[in-house]
Amino acid sequence: MKNLKLIVFALLLTFCTTSINAQTADEIITKYIKNIGGAEKLKALKGIKMNMVTNYGGMELPVEMVQLAGGKQYVKLNMQGKEITQMASDGKTLWSTNFMTMSPEKSDAENTENALQSNADFPDAMLDYKAKGYTAEFVGKETKEGTECLKVKFTKKPIKVDGVQTDDVSYYYFETENFLPIATEIEIKAGPMKGKKSNSTMSDYQEVEGIFFPFAINMGGQDLKIKKITLNPVINEKDFAFPAIAAVTAEPAKK
Template identity: 55%
Template sequence: MKNLRNLLASTVILFTSLTVSAQTADEIINKYFENIGGKEKLSKINGFKMNLVSNYNGMEIPIEIFNDKTGKMYVKVNFQGKEITQLAFDGKTGWSTNFMTMKPEKLDSETTENMLSQIYDFPDPFYNYKDKGYKVEFLGKETKEGTECFKIKLTKTPITVAGKKEENVVFYYFDAENYVPIMTESEVKEGPSKGQMSTSTMGDYQEVDGMFFPFTMNQGGQEMTVKSISINPTVDAKAFEMKVE
């Protein structure tokens, strides 16, 4: 009987801790949405266009990024006065520009499959995350960049790496005062840095049409400053097409 009481007590404690953890994660996420403008405004966003500048070896390189709810996206780089489509996806086919030949090349099926899974990240990975099959977990507090943060583990749709399904996890660090992400961490799944953690930081949140977005970012040591953000812009469909000469 004593063992049974102990088992029941342990079960109650475990269930309670899981419930509190889930509620805490949802509270943080809901506060985040509230602080950046609200879920209602977020739900009306069909597409983003962002113009930014990347600092590369002392040079400022203009970059234009677009993505929308259908999965269409492109990344255009202006290098020495020439516009280059670094990456594009029309919702079905992905392609990139080979910087050696300067010719477009179709992405392999595995990369395309992974890009399709990223459609669910729009307009925000946490938006209706349960409907997407994503999971969140509150992991407590940590200090990052000298700032006390809430650490949340976001588990998304698995990705395919070398023909095998791999766990797709991103750790988010929310500023404990302002409830906005200031850093993310995720494991590198392939290449020379495989197994290491890739870190991205973001800050300087500014208002655009009633919504707040980070205007400074650093990804893999590459600093980027946002110059402008357009919400629901009109984009020519040809911008996503792979041009074969």
């Protein structure tokens, strides 16, 4: 009987702990969404354009990133005055530029599916996350970048890696004053860095038309400094589409 009571107590403790963690994670995310501008303003967004710079080989490299509702997205680089589309999607096709041949190439079906699934989270994966089938779990307090943070495990719908459904998990670190994320951590799922951790940091939050964005980002050791953010930009649809390659037919030689 004593053992039975201990088992029941342990089950109750587990249930209560799980409920508290879930509630805490949800409260953190709710405060985050509210503090960056609120759900109503985020849902009204049709698109975001970010103009930023990064360092490449000692040179300042301009970068333009656009995200639109509906999964449309592109990242363009300006290298020595030449504009190059690093990657783009029109909501159906994902493609990128091969830097060896400087030719556009379509991504394979698996990468396309994963990217379109991620792009569908515009403008924020945590907005209405429960309705999307995502879950959040409060892990605990942890110091990040010298700041006490609340660590949240955020799980989205699985992605495919080599044909296998794989958990899509990210860890977010929210500072405790304004509940803004200052760091994220994910596990790299494919490629030569598979199994390694990829860390990003975000800082210098600034307000743009009532919504707060980080203007300083470090992704895997690469610094990005945002110069300007434009909300609901007007973008030419051709910028997202895979370039049409005209077939050139040589005229037969005249005799």
